[in-house]
Amino acid sequence: MPTIYEVAAAAGVSPATVSRVFNGANVSPEKAEAVRKAAKALAFTPSRTARTLRLQSSEVIALVIPDIENPFFTALARGVEDVARAAGYSVVLCNTDEDHDTELRYLDVALSANMAGVIIAAAGGNSDLSGLIARKCPVVAVDRSPHGVDVDAVIVDNRAGGRAATQALVEQGFQRIACITGPSDVETATQRADGWRDAVTAARPTDDRYLRYADFRVEGGAAAMSELLALPEPPDAVFVANNLMSVGALRVLSEQGKLPPATGVAVFGDLPFLPLVPIPITVVHMPARHLGTTAAKLLLERITGDDQPARTIVLRNQLTPVG
Amino acid sequence: MPTIYEVAAAAGVSPATVSRVFNGANVSPEKAEAVRKAAKALAFTPSRTARTLRLQSSEVIALVIPDIENPFFTALARGVEDVARAAGYSVVLCNTDEDHDTELRYLDVALSANMAGVIIAAAGGNSDLSGLIARKCPVVAVDRSPHGVDVDAVIVDNRAGGRAATQALVEQGFQRIACITGPSDVETATQRADGWRDAVTAARPTDDRYLRYADFRVEGGAAAMSELLALPEPPDAVFVANNLMSVGALRVLSEQGKLPPATGVAVFGDLPFLPLVPIPITVVHMPARHLGTTAAKLLLERITGDDQPARTIVLRNQLTPVG
DNA sequence: ACCCTGTCAGAAATCGATTTCACCGTCAAG
DNA sequence: CTTGACGGTGAAATCGATTTCTGACAGGGT
Numbered sequence: 131m132p133t134i135y136e137v138a139a140a141a142g143v144s145p146a147t148v149s150r151v152f153n154g155a156n157v158s159p160e161k162a163e164a165v166r167k168a169a170k171a172l173a174f175t176p177s178r179t180a181r182t183l184r185l186q187s188s189e190v191i192a193l194v195i196p197d198i199e200n201p202f203f204t205a206l207a208r209g210v211e212d213v214a215r216a217a218g219y220s221v222v223l224c225n226t227d228e229d230h231d232t233e234l235r236y237l238d239v240a241l242s243a244n245m246a247g248v249i250i251a252a253a254g255g256n257s258d259l260s261g262l263i264a265r266k267c268p269v270v271a272v273d274r275s276p277h278g279v280d281v282d283a284v285i286v287d288n289r290a291g292g293r294a295a296t297q298a299l300v301e302q303g304f305q306r307i308a309c310i311t312g313p314s315d316v317e318t319a320t321q322r323a324d325g326w327r328d329a330v331t332a333a334r335p336t337d338d339r340y341l342r343y344a345d346f347r348v349e350g351g352a353a354a355m356s357e358l359l360a361l362p363e364p365p366d367a368v369f370v371a372n373n374l375m376s377v378g379a380l381r382v383l384s385e386q387g388k389l390p391p392a393t394g395v396a397v398f399g400d401l402p403f404l405p406l407v408p409i410p411i412t413v414v415h416m417p418a419r420h421l422g423t424t425a426a427k428l429l430l431e432r433i434t435g436d437d438q439p440a441r442t443i444v445l446r447n448q449l450t451p452v453g
Numbered sequence: 454m455p456t457i458y459e460v461a462a463a464a465g466v467s468p469a470t471v472s473r474v475f476n477g478a479n480v481s482p483e484k485a486e487a488v489r490k491a492a493k494a495l496a497f498t499p500s501r502t503a504r505t506l507r508l509q510s511s512e513v514i515a516l517v518i519p520d521i522e523n524p525f526f527t528a529l530a531r532g533v534e535d536v537a538r539a540a541g542y543s544v545v546l547c548n549t550d551e552d553h554d555t556e557l558r559y560l561d562v563a564l565s566a567n568m569a570g571v572i573i574a575a576a577g578g579n580s581d582l583s584g585l586i587a588r589k590c591p592v593v594a595v596d597r598s599p600h601g602v603d604v605d606a607v608i609v610d611n612r613a614g615g616r617a618a619t620q621a622l623v624e625q626g627f628q629r630i631a632c633i634t635g636p637s638d639v640e641t642a643t644q645r646a647d648g649w650r651d652a653v654t655a656a657r658p659t660d661d662r663y664l665r666y667a668d669f670r671v672e673g674g675a676a677a678m679s680e681l682l683a684l685p686e687p688p689d690a691v692f693v694a695n696n697l698m699s700v701g702a703l704r705v706l707s708e709q710g711k712l713p714p715a716t717g718v719a720v721f722g723d724l725p726f727l728p729l730v731p732i733p734i735t736v737v738h739m740p741a742r743h744l745g746t747t748a749a750k751l752l753l754e755r756i757t758g759d760d761q762p763a764r765t766i767v768l769r770n771q772l773t774p775v776g
Numbered sequence: 777a778c779c780c781t782g783t784c785a786g787a788a789a790t791c792g793a794t795t796t797c798a799c800c801g802t803c804a805a806g
Numbered sequence: 807c808t809t810g811a812c813g814g815t816g817a818a819a820t821c822g823a824t825t826t827c828t829g830a831c832a833g834g835g836t
Contacts, residue, residue, distance in 0.1 A: 131564070131565075131588060131822095133821090133822055133823085134822065134823060134824095135822075135823095143785075143786085144785065144786045144787075145786090145822085145823075145824090146785070146786060146787080146788095146823095146824080146825080147784090147785060147786075148823090149823060149824055149825085150784095150785085150824095152823095153824080155784095156783065156784065156785095157784075157785080158783090158784065158785085161784090161785085173584070173587075175561055175564060175565045176565065176822085176823065177506075177565055177567070177821090177822050177823065178562065178565040178566045178823095179502060179505045179506045179511075179565070179566060179567050179821085179822075179823090180506055180791090180821070180822035180823040180824085181822080181823055181824075182502045182791095182823095183500070183502045183503055183506050183790095183791050183792065183793095183821090183822080183823080184790070184791050184822080184823050184824050184825085185791085185823085185824075186791070188502075198527050198530055198531065198534075198546075199524065199527050199528060199531060201522065201524070204521050204522050204527060205522060207521055207548075208521060208522060208548075211521075211548060215555075220547075220559075220562060222545035222546065223521075223545065223546040224543075225530075225531070225534055232538075236543075238498060239501065239543060241454070241498060242454075242498045242499065242500055242501040242502070243501045243502060244500070244502050261496070264496075265454060377725070377726065377729065380729050381728055381729055384728075384729055384730075384731070401726075402700070402726075403700065403724075403726035403729075403730075405704050405707075406700065406703050406704055406707055406726075406730070407707075407726075407729070407730040407732075408707070409730075454792095456791090456792055456793085457792065457793060457794095458792075458793095466815080466816085467815070467816045467817075468792085468793075468794090468816090469793095469794080469795080469815070469816060469817080469818095470814090470815065470816075471793090472793060472794055472795085473794095473795095473814095473815090475793095476794080478814095479813060479814065479815095480814075480815085481813090481814065481815090484814085484815085499792085499793065500791085500792050500793065501793095502791085502792075502793090503791070503792035503793040503794085503821090504792080504793055504794075505793095505821095506791090506792080506793080506820095506821050506822065506823095507792080507793050507794050507795085507820070507821050508793085508794075508821085509821070777836105778835105778836085779834105779835090779836090780833105780834085780835085780836105781832100781833090781834085781835105782831105782832090782833090782834105783830105783831085783832085783833105784829105784830085784831085784832105785828100785829090785830090786827105786828090786829090786830105787826105787827090787828085787829105788825100788826090788827085788828105789824100789825085789826080789827095790823100790824080790825085790826095791822105791823095791824090792821105793820100793821095794819100794820080794821090795818100795819085795820085796817105796818090796819080796820095797816105797817090797818085797819095798815100798816090798817085798818105799814105799815085799816090799817105800813105800814090800815085801812100801813090801814090802811100802812090802813090803810105803811090803812090803813105804809105804810090804811085804812105805808105805809085805810085805811100806807105806808085806809080806810100
């Protein structure tokens with residue numbers, strides 16, 4: 131790798147002048163030309179490492195997500211990337227696998243690599259953002275707003291979404307509506323369950339036998355669905371609180387020959403394959419990409435020095451009724 | 454951010470000693486203890502930026518993929534990540550969106566950020582890896598092996614897979630078997646089409662009206678399927694060369710009431726939702742995660758100084774017949 | 777003729793960690 | 807008692823780009 135010194139020598143100027151050429155400072159046209167020629171001849175690329183060390187910050191933002199294989203998070207990542215790239219930033223994706231230690235390690239990396247900022251969909255409920263905050267590293271929470279920390283957040287109205295989805299099942303005439311939600315220490319999970327409870331209690335007293343906490347994953351959804359169907363008085367409908375669990379739940383329903391419309395199903399989150407298969411399911415659409423773009427914009431504002439108090443932005447999610 | 458100098462001052466030693474404590478060199482127990490205490494008190498984390506500059510290499514590997522929203526590539530990414538993390542490396546995911554300029558930019562970043570190596574699923578056919586190679590940056594190609602460059606590669610036998618899938622359709626008794634493949638400048642696309650041609654010509658002369666080059670994306674698959682169905686003598690079966698295009702193709706078939714078994718469908722790549730919906734499709738399973746782990750292992754070998762001639766590893770992909 | 781302003785460019789300090797080099801003891805072998 | 811080896815330590819050089827400081831020179835106003 132050629133350095134700025136070699137370019138300077140080749141062009142007959144000082145390293146300072148080379149740096150100025152690349153950063154748009156005042157340099158005479160002849161020297162600028164000489165530098166550019168020398169740089170091209172040597173295939174010179176300035177070292178980002180050295181630049182980052184000197185400037186104490188880089189044009190890289192970290193996106194920390196719990197599951198890279200969940201289409202919701204990849205769509206979100208696309209949103210972040212689109213905005214970030216347009217602003218000249220690179221995005222590095224960090225997959226925590228819902229594990230707090232891994233998450234902490236990545237946050238540490240973000241700090242020690244002088245990254246410009248962090249967008250985080252926290253693993254579990256109580257992520258430790260104190261390190262970032264103590265060092266004034268810009269942070270935006272997305273999808274899940276971490277417990278008790280005062281940072282910008284971009285979320286959806288989980289309770290309203292859960293309520294709307296469940297309400298749709300009520301209106302379709304189902305009597306015993308179950309709920310499969312995520313881990314009880316994840317806010318999005320409990321809030322969606324709260325929405326379910328809202329809609330159900332309006333009709334009849336809530337029965338917590340019909341509420342299952344699973345893990346936001348395919349297998350968890352399948353297991354919960356099996357349990358529910360094994361109840362003495364099994365539910366005739368189910369509200370599933372995320373996309374992956376609904377895949378598991380539908381698989382179990384399919385195995386038992388109880389796919390919709392035999393059973394009512396409402397899902398929080400998108401199922402990309404739904405247009406393919408004519409299963410009547412109520413879907414609460416998640417604006418995944420929009421969550422990403424919004425979070426990225428917020429973060430860029432913080433990076434460029436905005437320091438008003440933390441904001442929380444709540445995006446709407448749209449209900450697509452059975453179809 | 455506290456530095457090694459502040460820790461040294463707090464512990465009453467020199468910065469060199471602090472460094473030695475963190476890197477396992479010989480230091481007397483008392484001083485080591487003092488350093489550790491000071492470091493903890495200051496919440497010191499060594500700057501990776503400075504470390505990377507000094508060592509001229511970092512424990513980060515770049516994974517460059519064309520489409521982060523394709524489950525195949527995210528599964529591959531998981532594989533890479535698992536191996537890399539176990540070896541103490543972080544993985545940064547770079548999404549090129551099938552765009553050569555974006556790809557080139559990321560490769561440049563990898564170099565100038567002193568990354569340890571690159572795993573690349575090249576966008577299009579002729580990616581420019583010359584910069585990496587000239588600078589001896591370890592590279593492994595995965596899924597797609599770039600045209601004419603001599604680097605390690607981990608691929609599947611695309612032609613054999615395409616042949617097997619098409620053969621299955623032949624055996625199911627279909628007469629006019631079409632093929633929807635990817636861009637003609639992507640090797641995986643042409644090889645899978647070659648496999649299709651192998652199997653079809655064995656039965657009857659190949660008819661290139663039944664061959665469509667699309668874009669490896671959902672909408673491309675849908676458009677190609679529509680065209681095929683509009684032919685005077687439409688095909689009665691189709692081999693689709695990747696997962697996303699098959700979603701588009703199936704959507705069109707569904708709209709026209711021609712879903713399997715009315716039409717024969719064989720797909721190269723996995724469809725996660727298939728267990729859910731009882732559509733009889735022949736699937737050529739892609740060992741996505743395994744591709745990732747294998748590529749990562751190869752790269753790690755190169756990083757640790759292995760410089761035997763470039764190898765190409767061909768993984769098997771398994772056929773799951775209609776079911 | 778004098779001063780002031782402004783442009784251009786080089787020397788050198790800086791960012792924070794690693795590592796070579798040099799030095800001091802201490803202990804064992806000769 | 808000398809010599810050598812070795813463990814422990816600090817001073818200082820190093821990685822490559824940025825930026826401050828400083829000086830040289832040109833042009834405009836009085």
